[in-house]
Amino acid sequence: MNAVIYLYSYHHGNTRKVAEAMANVLSAPIVELEDDGTARNSDTSGYDLIGFGAGIDRGKHYKQILDYAESLPQASGKKAFIFSTAGIYNEKKKLKDHAALRNILAARGFEIVGEFSCLGFDTIIGILKLFGGLNKGRPNAEDLERAKAFAVGLTK
């Protein structure tokens, strides 16, 4: 399986850590999106599995990855997976937070084969900074092991 991962991670590099764990398992290059939601290497033609990951901002993936997904041509059955890190995480919230990106990719003809999320260090609210932030140290080793296991699952 030939995989590539598109990523936008800026708050604390939390989602980058998850992307790197998955990329190691999948032998996938990571393409970091520009601030305007474009990619230097946007040629997905050689890949049959494409990952899309970013932090969560007000209940959706960052705008940059949503814009990038919107810009993609019809994928006709290419496989995709979605991942994120967030200040608050549970499986139900993950599915809700991922809906915007999932719907864009589904409309482009992608087959979504998996979704992953975990907690990420969060200092967005000023008061959080004062108390050292939320989820310090996340993603942690256990989160990254879970990300790797998720990626292994994608290869089967």
Ligand SMILES: Cc1cc2nc3c(=O)[nH]c(=O)nc-3n(C[C@H](O)[C@H](O)[C@H](O)COP(=O)(O)O)c2cc1C
């Ligand atoms: C502008 C902004 C808005 C955020 N909104 C949410 C949110 O709606 N829900 C949530 O669970 N976390 C939210 N967070 C926390 C981030 O999703 C979390 O810290 C994430 O791990 C950041 O990923 P990154 O370091 O890869 O950019 C927000 C963070 C930022 C910077």
